[in-house]
Amino acid sequence: MTGTEEAVGAGQGRTARVVLVDDHRMFRTGVRAEIGETARTGIDVVGEADDVEQAVQVVTATRPDVVLLDVHLPGGGGVEVLRRCAPLMTEGADGAGAVRFLALSVSDAAEDVIGVIRGGARGYVTKTITGADLVAAVFRVSDGDAVFSPRLAGFVLDAFAATDTPPVDEDLDRLTQREREVLRLIARGYAYKEIAKQLFISVKTVESHVSAVLRKLQLSNRHELTRWATARRLV
Template identity: 65%
Template sequence: MTKVVVVDDHAIFRSGLKADLEPDLLVLAEAATVEEAVAAIAEHRPEVVLLDVHLPGGRGGGGREVIEGSLALLGEVKFLALSVSDAAEDVVSVIRAGARGYVTKASSGAEISAAVRTVAGGDAVFSPRLAGFVLDAFGSTGIAVDDELDRLSAREGEVMRLIARGYSYKETAKQLFISVKTVETHVSAVLRKLQLSSRHELTRWAANRKLL
């Protein structure tokens, strides 16, 4: 059984989706807001989160914010974005945050079930039209950006994204379940490796490379 948490702010859609998922997918919990989703993921630690892109609550970041609030579990928990939207900015936003795939709500229960299994197995999956958006977005960053990111450890990358998005050291520490002192150490290392002198420069660096 693949363990799943379903996150969507429409109860009728959640019920319909649960009914349409194939029997080998076990829904552990449901959530309707950013806060409920982050709490459910932390409590149940599913293999896959079926995540609506547009959610109420939090800071208004929707599905992206849920992923950011679960950064400490990335890898253990995989995110499959599910939305009525096929807008390029929505697709790229959640993929940059850490989602492993993106399918539209027009997909059938069998198609979504297959996508969940694919993501649970460690592969990425996208509705056909959306794959081009992802290739364009990530191809446009270029090799030089990959080289710069490769200088950072996985944890430094997590800290970098949160700090660049405006999180305080204390907020970052809470999100990643580490101490403020550890955050400070990671930020210093990130700035040194990227040859930047301040958090403001880091934010500009990340924004220019569409990493926010």
């Protein structure tokens, strides 16, 4: 993200209470520094979390206007957070407003986008978004609008325009969200070090994910894995 250029919310006398959910502390710190100055942006960061369990606890306790939610999280991913927080997405009997979720992720994969939207998120933007645009997106989602990075909206339109539910891929369903991301990057020809850098994880962790993917899919090497991913149009 680049610098916030103008006070989107504060200039209109508005505020939005936000929770940041991402398993990378440095990224959360960067987002907070970028958008979290209430007097300048109107954004009040009221909590942070780095895994599913903590996210559910913080969101339940703070009932923010908007949750900025990463797709890939320890404990089941963003979809699991959405599933467990589903009761908070409608106005509570105590008069508390609905909590709205905006996915903020490095992934631009169609299955990630569609998964969190089906789970109840109001939008999906990638981490290349500018600070000013992210502030604007938060207020739009708080108002009930749907917000997407430009090319991602097409994934959602295509998915929900389909008249038939796509068949369940039992092999793909065996993989976690993080394993799918590693699989996709391996199939695109990325080296382990490149994958580690892009996903903010260690090379050893990448190796562990690749081993798990090969075992679950009963494949022998990355060449077979690439053919498998290409056949399913995951590349």
